[in-house]
Ligand SMILES: Nc1ncnc2c1ncn2[C@@H]1O[C@H](COP(=O)(O)OP(=O)(O)OP(=O)(O)O)[C@@H](O)[C@H]1O
């Protein structure tokens with residue numbers, strides 16, 4: 202029984218050790234600025250197309266479904282309110298994070314995994330660099346910065362998607378849609394909508410790095426750690442989202 | 457920096473009853489030896505016998521579960537990773553799969569230790585000539601701006617040798633420099649290793665399956681005038697052979713003793729009749 206638990210417990214321990222080292226290296230010199238910018242480009246800028254696509258369609262489909270429901274109560278012009286609250290609080294952060302897990306946790310895991318199995322990680326250690334500082338910290342920081350930005354883009358483009366569908370299908374007035382959308386949002390929604398991606402960004406980058414750096418067993422092993430990284434990152438995002446949601450909901454009840 | 461060969465000074469590398477374990481295998485068991493400055497060690501052994509692990513343990517890349525590893529007078533067995541970087545800059549390692557960084561050009565690969573090893577204090581202006589020299593040493597100066605994926609396996613090995621020697625470390629560890637190469641390329645690479653030994657007086661450990669590699673190192677010397685290898689005759693070189701079997705040191709001694717051994721496992725490595733000349 203204890204033997205069955207040993208593997209996962211060690212993995213969790215290893216993950217938090219890596220997290221600690223990656224965060225400590227943020228303040229330790231040298232900070233590899235070049236690597237951070239490179240990663241911001243590949244992780245962040247490279248993800249914009251996928252965010253634009255998923256954002257437009259989720260916004261559109263939400264407006265379509267919610268609009269019909271609201272029509273029954275004669276409240277079609279509240280579509281903007283519903284779309285914006287759901288997007289900013291929940292769907293924007295979670296969907297963006299899950300898409301990023303699919304694209305970047307896997308990318309990071311396979312890149313570091315190939316470096317591990319071809320001894321490039323060992324070579325780095327032999328040649329004077331700490332792989333955590335050189336590879337993990339830049340990826341973490343780049344994701345920390347880019348995921349909240351991408352989430353804002355996703356939220357906004359989702360609202361645009363909702364607006365287009367609202368106009369075409371339910372003949373919503375543009376001004377009415379955007380006013381309700383804007384007025385629906387309170388400070389706590391904005392805080393929640395930015396705090397979540399910040400937390401998720403640690404999961405996406407560090408889970409990818411952890412599985413990459415712990416790859417064994419040649420090229421086959423790289424495939425395995427890539428898959429594991431995506432699954433673990435995506436599931437963790439949903440679990441953490443529930444906990445964060447709980448904190449925010451109970452926080453608001455007092456107001 | 458480089459002690460003259462034959463100096464019976466303090467060992468550069470010492471293993472004292474070292475055992476290395478991974479989750480389900482014992483990779484090295486109770487291995488002891490001392491390498492003195494100026495020696496070249498030929499390390500042989502079957503696949504999986506622990507040759508790579510031995511080299512990595514010598515640099516603290518793999519860690520001993522018990523015993524002591526002393527590198528250049530410092531006990532590294534339980535030193536934290538961050539304290540090892542300065543010591544590692546005095547050791548050059550050729551990895552089995554070359555381990556060049558895919559994302560960097562050949563020149564950037566060779567410059568990497570100069571830029572990243574804090575103990576190496578070289579002015580920026582001197583780096584480019586050092587990189588060029590090192591690549592000229594392996595006769596690949598023309599590939600500076602290319603990427604590792606554009607080179608053949610033998611060329612990658614040579615670039616990796618250039619990267620290992622660019623900082624002029626006193627100790628070099630070569631992991632299977634000739635594995636998987638055709639005989640001509642393999643000979644070129646062994647000639648480079650001998651040249652490095654004779655030009656810079658380095659101490660080295662060379663992992664190989666091929667007995668002729670060891671024979672070449674033990675009996676030939678680089679001639680700087682002709683650029684070829686000449687037989688050394690009776691004076692010999694400071695070469696010692698080691699054979700690993702399942703993580704244990706099965707043999708340590710001179711070439712004559714190795715050839716005289718009656719152990720069937722050891723004989724398998726010696727039975728290579730073709731003594732090709734340089
Ligand atoms: N990081 C590791 N994790 C788990 N086991 C390992 C690791 N590194 C090496 N081993 C095991 O240690 C043993 C010795 O491996 P090593 O790589 O030293 O062999 P080798 O003598 O270099 O073989 P080859 O000639 O094939 O390169 C093998 O059983 C190997 O599976």
Ligand SMILES: [Mg+2]
Nearest residue numbers: 507508509552
């Ligand atoms: Mg090996």
